[in-house]
Amino acid sequence: MATFQVSTIFPLRDSSNQKRIPKGVVIVATNNAPNGKVSPLTSLPKLPTRSLVEGLDMKTGAYKIPSSTVQKEIDSNPTIHSTNSALHSSAKLCDPVVMSEIYAIMEVVADRVEMHKNIGAQRDNWNHLLLSSINVITLTAATIAGIAASSTASAGVPFTALKVSSALLYVAATGMLVVMNMIQPSQLAEEQRIAARLFKQLHSQIQTTVSLQNPNTMDVKEAIEKVLALDRAYPLPLLGEMLDKFPKTVEPAIWWPQQKQLSRRGVPDQGIEGRLANRSNSWSAKLEEEMTEIVGVLKSKDVPEYLRLTEIALKINRILAISGPLLTGLAALGSAFLGCSTFGVWSGMVGVIGGALASVVNTIEHGGQVGMVVEMYRSNAGFFRLMQETIEANLREKEVGRRENGQVLEMKVALQLGRSLSELKHLSVFSYGSKLF
Incomplete structure (x- = not known):
């Protein structure tokens, strides 16, 4: 025989007449009895179920x-x-308004990435097309000057036409070279490639901020400042805002806003144990000493080294930029004085040799993309300067809790320098040892 006790929590209904079965009854089922025997429950104590019944959601079956x-x-x-x-x-x-602002900034940054990428490709095409066109014009003018020099002035009209054509082609090549050397298309293309990469990096940083925490107004302000700093460092237009391609003093590229006091973002309170565990924020005296030594290496070796390389490349580029138009200008004068008895054969030699040398110089400067090399070294110096300022900003902050996590900063510095953590420690020890000796 099986006995089923009807709980007072779940009221049972008879399927035929939908009547409630009274509380406190037991249904006894046997194999011989045709019908269930119902008997009142008298021996069991009454259970305190009132509070449970009050908390039960009768519609959903959930307990509240x-x-x-x-x-x-x-x-x-x-x-x-x-x-x-x-x-x-x-x-x-x-805040929904803050989230809307963050996503609006992300859209602007993504648009900047595409703009700089497209303009960089366009200016790279400028470099190739102008280089090919100027070299063709220069070599054509040199060929015509050679043909004119081989003929005599008694030839009449053909000689004069050849002489004038060669001089005009050289003048056109000189003007195009002056413009090309002023704007440095290869350097312009490198600027746009760097800007596209930095805007893409900024886009990833904002995405990380949205993923790991709730952005606030400080995050919005910081993102706007970074966008404006990048716009100033790598402007899109040429006229009026183009970077000086031949500056008097070489400075590293600066594409970040001024390092301000670090602010600790709002994080959930982790209780007493969590606060005690994170009080050091993964910083120690040994790590501070290590970061100080790395700053010294960056300041004394890496940044000055890349600035020195930038100066060398800039000097070479300046010499080539002056030599190209100068040679085509001399070749134009030589072509103009072809057949003049005063200069004899020298006018023809200057017209032909000057054009040939101008083509070589132009190919070295723009085919070798010396302007791109200048911008690459300048950008590398800026990269190490940014790393230096980031570490210094953390070390200047006396309150350890407001700094960037020490373990994370150490890993970032190691990866950016292309080293492992053990190699980074070896670098700081080597720097300290070199100071002693």
Whole structure:
């Protein structure tokens, strides 16, 4: 015989007449009895089920805990209370207006990436097309000058036509070379490639901020400042805002806003144990000493070395930029004085040899993309300067909790320098040893 006790929590209904079965009854099922025998329950004590019944959601079958009970548990448990406070503060930080601003900035940054990428490809085409065109014009003028020099002035009209044509082609090549050397298309293309890469990096940084935490107004302001700093460092237009291609003093590229005081972002309170564990923020005296030595290496070796290479490349580029138009100009004068008895054969030699040398110089300068090399070295110096300022900004901050996490910063510095963590420590030890000796 099997006995089924009807719980007072779940009221049973008869399928035929939909009547409630009274509380406190037992249904006894046997193999011999045709019908269930119902008997009142008299021996079992009465269970305190009133509070459970009050908390039961009859429609969904879910049990609802009374709010007063939950509040008492939260107040009595400090861990739950701190976690609940953190969740409430996190919800307050998630401002829909701030999120809209962040996504608007991300759209602008993504658009900048495409713009700089397209303009970089266009200016790279300028370099190739102008180089080919000027070399063809120059070599054609030299060929015509050679043909004119081999003929005599008594030839009449053909000689004069050849002489004038050669001189005009040289003048046109000289003007195009002056413009090309002023704007340096290869350097312009490199600027746009670097800008596209940096804007893409900024886009990834904003995505990481949105993924790991709730952005606030400080994040929005910081992102806007970075966008404007990149626009100033690598402008899109040529007229009026183009970077000086032949500066008097060489400075590293600066594409970031001024390093300000570090601000600690709002994070949930992790309780007493969490605060004790994160009090050092993964910083130690040994790590500070290591970062100080790395700053010294960057300041004394890497940044000056790349600035020195930039100066060398800039000097070579300046010499080539002056020599090209000068040679084509002399060749134009030589072609103009062809057949003049005063200069004899020298006019023809200057007209032909000057054009040939101008083509060689132009190919070395723009085919070798010396302007691109200048911008590459300048950008590398800026990269090491940014790393130096980032580490110094963390070291200047006296409150360790406001710094960037020491372990994360160490890993980033090691990867950016192309070294492992052990190699980074060896670098700092080597730098310290070199100072001693």
